[in-house]
Amino acid sequence: EAGVAQSPRYKIIEKRQSVAFWCNPISGHATLYWYQQILGQGPKLLIQFQNNGVVDDSQLPKDRFSAERLKGVDSTLKIQPAKLEDSAVYLCASSPPGGRRSGNTIYFGEGSWLTVV
């Protein structure tokens, strides 16, 4: 079974530039998550999708971050304009159907590493 795919794996941009990350979840997984992991910290949820609807985006800095999952499958996370503090790993994850109380685990991709200089 193919895992969660993310691209690009690494990106270096200058501050105020824009960047986009792509994620393709495991086939059949209805829920997709974007997490931000700053060096030395645990991942923090940015946004959660259930199919193509947003479940939780309370931690997403909406003035510069946007995400979409138009067809309920793959997703794109965009940052525009980037700031130095956006340097982090952006982890995409997915989980199978089962509702909020699903005991199923969440499967993570290998992450997209962003450095803003």
Add this chain to the structure above:
Amino acid sequence: KQEVTQIPAALSVPEGENLVLNCSFTDSAIYNLQWFRQDPGKGLTSLLLIQSSQREQTSGRLNASLDKSSGRSTLYIAASQPGDSATYLCAVKEQTGANNLFFGTGTRLTVIP
């Protein structure tokens, strides 16, 4: 707001030693708790998942315990090996709210050959 803390932040042990990693969480109303492993430059791999009704889970040399009332979990690694070197993260899923995980900051483990 749920806060998850892991102690120690870093740990070095000689190969063969048994070790314990600690995780604490502030809100005991959790649905489950997971331990993840993260290798440098890689994503997260789930190691063990403990439902709130369970007290422990075992997989090979790993044993995770959960004391929900005190807000604590431990990950026990027996007979450590250099290949166990990684960062270990614990995460809790709450009973209410969206189906996402709250992570600790991790413990970076180094097993010295």
